[in-house]
Amino acid sequence: MSAPEKSKQNKPETADAPKKSITGKIFNIQHFCVDDGPGIRTTVFLKGCPLRCAWCHNPEGLSSETQLMFYAEKCVSCGKCAVLCPNKAHTVTEDGRHLLDRTKCTACGICAENCFYGALEIAGREITAEEAVEEVMKDEPFYTDGGGVTLSGGEPLFQADFTAEILRLCKQKGLHTCVETSGFAKREQFEKVLRYTDMLLFDIKETDGELHKKFTGVGLEQIMDNLRLADSCDRVKTVLRLPSVPGYNLRPEHFEAVAELAGGLKNVIEIHIEPYHPLGVEKYGNLGLDPPCKDKNFADKAELEKIREHMQLLTDVPIKIN
Numbered sequence: 474m475s476a477p478e479k480s481k482q483n484k485p486e487t488a489d490a491p492k493k494s495i496t497g498k499i500f501n502i503q504h505f506c507v508d509d510g511p512g513i514r515t516t517v518f519l520k521g522c523p524l525r526c527a528w529c530h531n532p533e534g535l536s537s538e539t540q541l542m543f544y545a546e547k548c549v550s551c552g553k554c555a556v557l558c559p560n561k562a563h564t565v566t567e568d569g570r571h572l573l574d575r576t577k578c579t580a581c582g583i584c585a586e587n588c589f590y591g592a593l594e595i596a597g598r599e600i601t602a603e604e605a606v607e608e609v610m611k612d613e614p615f616y617t618d619g620g621g622v623t624l625s626g627g628e629p630l631f632q633a634d635f636t637a638e639i640l641r642l643c644k645q646k647g648l649h650t651c652v653e654t655s656g657f658a659k660r661e662q663f664e665k666v667l668r669y670t671d672m673l674l675f676d677i678k679e680t681d682g683e684l685h686k687k688f689t690g691v692g693l694e695q696i697m698d699n700l701r702l703a704d705s706c707d708r709v710k711t712v713l714r715l716p717s718v719p720g721y722n723l724r725p726e727h728f729e730a731v732a733e734l735a736g737g738l739k740n741v742i743e744i745h746i747e748p749y750h751p752l753g754v755e756k757y758g759n760l761g762l763d764p765p766c767k768d769k770n771f772a773d774k775a776e777l778e779k780i781r782e783h784m785q786l787l788t789d790v791p792i793k794i795n
């Protein structure tokens with residue numbers, strides 16, 4: 474080891490030494506959310522997810538890269554973007570068609586800032602944990618009924634250090650903290666986040682390992698290990714969330730297995746059946762992607778109610794349809 478490194482290593486840490494800000498990438502901060510945990514909440518959506526669930530309704534959270542979204546129905550073909558783009562990614566043809574060559578786009582955001590019709594939007598921005606918390610604290614007066622902050626995505630565990638830092642700062646300010654997660658992360662990453670989490674909104678997408686891999690691209694083992702780890706920590710309460718998607722996981726055996734799973738855990742306080750909705754299908758197109766699940770129908774609530782009733786016979790944990 475060289476001399477300068479040695480002296481740096483031996484330098485005593487002081488309590489008031491400025492802590493370096495942790496930066497991460499988000500694609501939205503949504504205010505006044507009522508479905509992302511108890512009370513009224515502010516939800517921070519983080520970029521990047523290691524899963525590829527066929528039914529994902531937040532496809533702008535999948536990639537960790539900043540992306541340009543294009544809403545064709547809002548475009549009036551004014552041509553401003555074609556003039557301003559430094560990479561000539563936009564073209565407006567003589568017959569008024571707007572064309573976007575995404576291979577040329579570096580997501581600089583110039584076109585989105587200058588499109589007066591809202592046809593272009595950038596998904597993804599760098600932000601420090603402090604800046605995220607400052608935004609969350611604007612809603613503090615509304616958190617009195619058990620509300621607080623929820624981190625969602627994407628997958629918050631994908632940026633575990635950033636997620637943990639936002640949660641730590643929120644806990645310092647006395648906020649209730651929720652993390653909406655697939656549970657897929659290395660144990661060390663999960664532990665970092667768990668330390669500052671009051672409640673997990675933990676997705677159980679499939680209980681059959683092979684089907685889980687087929688539908689999401691990853692196995693179940695790590696997810697179940699992390700679920701058990703969370704459950705061993707009595708301070709953390711867990712809501713199991715079941716995305717319920719026709720043509721994928723609406724199998725009676727799956728729901729029965731979730732009931733059995735919940736019965737073996739001590740800190741699961743509720744099970745939520747989350748009916749499939751097709752609102753993400755359009756968003757894939759806005760990103761220039763092909764949706765893996767093209768079903769544009771909403772899930773049949775009557776069918777899900779029957780599933781709920783059957784499940785409720787198998788477990789004491791309250792089950793509701795969201």
Ligand code: SF4
Pocket residue numbers: 547548549550551552553554555563565571587588589590591592593
């Ligand atoms: S600036 Fe907006 S409205 Fe004008 S052509 Fe570009 S995308 Fe369409």
Ligand code: SF4
Pocket residue numbers: 541557558559560561562563577578579580581582583584585
């Ligand atoms: S985000 Fe930048 S590079 Fe991409 S199309 Fe718009 S102006 Fe061009």
